[in-house]
Amino acid sequence: MFATVVADSRTELTYRYERWRAISAGIIETAGTTFLLLIAVRGYQAGAFAKAFVAGGGSLGLILAPWVVSRVEAAGWLVAKAASRLAVLGACSFLIMALVRVQSVFVVGAVLAMACAAAAIPLMTQIYQENYVETERGRRFARAIMIRIATAACFGQLAGLALSDKTKLEFLGHQFSGDIGLFPWLLVAFAGAFAFASFCLARVPSRPLTASGGKHPFRALKYVRQDRVFRQTLISWMFLGFATLMMAPLRVEYLANQKYGVTLHGAALTAGAIALLTSVIPNIARLMLNPLWGWLFDRMNFFVLRITLNLGFALGILSFFTTGSMTGMIAGAIFYGAAAAGGDVAWSLWVTKFAPPERVADYMSVHTFFTGVRGVVAPVIAFQLVSGLPLNVMGWVSAGLILVGTSFLIPEIKFGKGARRATALVEEVSE
Numbered sequence: 123m124f125a126t127v128v129a130d131s132r133t134e135l136t137y138r139y140e141r142w143r144a145i146s147a148g149i150i151e152t153a154g155t156t157f158l159l160l161i162a163v164r165g166y167q168a169g170a171f172a173k174a175f176v177a178g179g180g181s182l183g184l185i186l187a188p189w190v191v192s193r194v195e196a197a198g199w200l201v202a203k204a205a206s207r208l209a210v211l212g213a214c215s216f217l218i219m220a221l222v223r224v225q226s227v228f229v230v231g232a233v234l235a236m237a238c239a240a241a242a243i244p245l246m247t248q249i250y251q252e253n254y255v256e257t258e259r260g261r262r263f264a265r266a267i268m269i270r271i272a273t274a275a276c277f278g279q280l281a282g283l284a285l286s287d288k289t290k291l292e293f294l295g296h297q298f299s300g301d302i303g304l305f306p307w308l309l310v311a312f313a314g315a316f317a318f319a320s321f322c323l324a325r326v327p328s329r330p331l332t333a334s335g336g337k338h339p340f341r342a343l344k345y346v347r348q349d350r351v352f353r354q355t356l357i358s359w360m361f362l363g364f365a366t367l368m369m370a371p372l373r374v375e376y377l378a379n380q381k382y383g384v385t386l387h388g389a390a391l392t393a394g395a396i397a398l399l400t401s402v403i404p405n406i407a408r409l410m411l412n413p414l415w416g417w418l419f420d421r422m423n424f425f426v427l428r429i430t431l432n433l434g435f436a437l438g439i440l441s442f443f444t445t446g447s448m449t450g451m452i453a454g455a456i457f458y459g460a461a462a463a464g465g466d467v468a469w470s471l472w473v474t475k476f477a478p479p480e481r482v483a484d485y486m487s488v489h490t491f492f493t494g495v496r497g498v499v500a501p502v503i504a505f506q507l508v509s510g511l512p513l514n515v516m517g518w519v520s521a522g523l524i525l526v527g528t529s530f531l532i533p534e535i536k537f538g539k540g541a542r543r544a545t546a547l548v549e550e551v552s553e
Contacts, residue, residue: 131327132252132253132327133253133254133255133262135325135326135327136249136253136254136326137254137262137266139322139323139325139326140262140266140322140326141265141269142318142322143266143318143319143322143323144266144267144268144269144270144273145269145270145273145315145318146315146316146318146319146322147270147273147315147319148269148270148271148272148273148274148275148277149273149274149277149311149312149315150212150239150312150315150316150319151274152274152277152278152281152397152401153232153235153236153312154179154180154236154239155274155370155400155401156278156282156374156396156397156400156401157278157285157305157308157397158176158179158232158236159173159176159177159371159375160285160374160378160393160396160397161228161302161305161308162176162228162229162232163374163375163378163379164302164378164393165302165303165305166225166228168225168229170505170506170509171502172225172229173371173375173501173505174371174501174502174504174505175229175232175233176228176229176232176233177370177371177501178233178497178498178501178502179233179234179235179236179237179240180236180237180239180240180494180497181240181367181493181494181495181497181501182237182240182494182498183236183237183238183240183241183242184240184241184243184490184491184493184494185490185491185494185495185498186237186241186494187240187241187243187244187486187487187490187491187494188339188341188342188343188484188487188488188490188491189339189340190204190208190241190242190244190487191244191331191342191484191487192338192339192341192342193339194245194330195330195331195332195333198330199330200328200329200330201245201248201249201328201329201330201331201483202245202249202323202324202325202326202327202328203323203324203328204242204245205242205245205246205249205323206319206320206321206323206324207320208238208239208241208242209238209239209242209316209319209320209323210316210317210320211234211235211238212234212235212236212238212239212313212319213313213314213317213320214313215231215232215234215235215238215313216231216235216309216310216312216313216316217309217310217313219231219232219235219306219309220306220307220309220310220313221306223306235312235316238316239316240490242323243470243486243490244482244483244484244486244487244490245483246470247470247471247473247474247482247483247486248328248331248482248483248486249326249328250470250471250474251474251479252329252479253326253327253328256420256474257420258420259419259420259471259474260415260416260417260418260467260471261416261417261420262416263416263470263471264412264413264416264417264419264466264467265413265416267408267412267416267466267467268409268412268413271405271408271409271412271463272405274401274405275401275402275405275406275409278397278401278402278405279394279397279398279401279402281308281311282392282393282394282395282396282397282398282401282402283393283394284304284307284308285301285302285304285305285308285394286392286393286394286395302393331483332480332481340491342484342485342487342488342491343491345477345481345484345485345488346488349476351476351534351537352476352477352485352488354530354531354533354534355425355428355472355476355530355531355534356488356489357527357530358428358527358528358530358531359489359493359527360496360527361523361526361527361530362432362523362528363492363493363496363497363500364496364499364500364523365435365436365439365519365520365521365523365524365527366435366439366520366524367496367497367500367501368500368501368503368504368516368520369439369442369443369504369516369517371501371504371505372443372504372505372508372513372516373399373400373442374396374400375505375508376443376513377391377395377396377399377400378391378396382513386448399451399452399455400455403452403455403456403459404455404456404458404462405459406459407455407456407457407458407459407460407462407463408459408460408462408463408466409463410463411459411460411463411464412463412467414463415427415463415466415467415468416467418464419464419467419468419471423535424468424475425531425532425534425535425537426535427464427468428468428472428531429528429532430464431461431464431465431468432461432524432525432527432528432531433524433528434457434458434460434464435457435458435461435462435465435524436520436521436524436525437461438454438455438456438457438458438459438460438461439454439458439517439520439524440454440517440518440521441453441454441457442454442455442458442517443513443514443516443517444514444517444518446514469489469493472489473486473489504516
């Protein structure tokens, strides 16, 4: 009885602060998806490699996630407190970027800040494993994500207007003109979002990670060799992730760079219009469909769910980059947002269906590690390829990669429910 009450208290306390933290997460999300790259393009006129580094900042954090998890385990820190400290480092990075308007400082700060946000992901997944019961994990996570999505859509629109040259703003009786030069204030807002996230995380109940006995900082990678279903899923995700991560930064490049000739009523797109297509519309689609995907995650065969999402991403890329029309780009943004709604839940929680409970952070850190590898490589390749290949051709190549990745999942459908038990049986027989 007492244990049940304590468990319920941990669940509700986690759920409460996760919903508050979702506001910060929504604001920070717009930094990674739209505004850091927009500032690099229009605020600093950055070159291809600088833009690739900015786009790959979160990926660096994902690569370092196994090392972060091993350090948190070795130090015996509470998981949530460790995530809170990473958020503090992200806040400091944005403040320095706002105060020192130098391109190199901006690039390094952007990479560090987004790396901090990404490196905390396996720690959060461990918290969800411990504090949310399995039958409602997807639903609770999805409800917090809804707040994050709504915040990202609203903040993305307002920040986009603030950076648009033709916008007239009024605040506290004073009139301001929108201008890309206002971006330091946007960076201050991102710093504040990180600080509030740190406040929330420090109050989430958590435990230290269970010691695994290994000392190598990337020891968790051994689970790729030991777990066949885990390995096959990671291979599939490599193809899918490479395709989507390659095209994601090119959405902003496609709309913001005048050499592609994307116009609205004969004029170049404003920052507000770019934010509408890359942030607002996708986030509205995510917001509407996120509860459905959270419900399906708790009940549906995982691999069937993942295949469905893959097809949605392929349609979104093809619509956005190959139609050459505003209608096609809007449709692509909707498809992308609908698939991303399910991707939010599936990407963040899928290891809870496969990993031993005490090893969820390790499994997630391996997943984020490979996500980070492709996330660093994909933008660099994308910005180099786009100089020689039409974007519509790159769209078809990306859709093909997604279909190849999907083919790896079809044989695993039989493991989509109870995959952990099935994998254990297969390995036991093989031994």
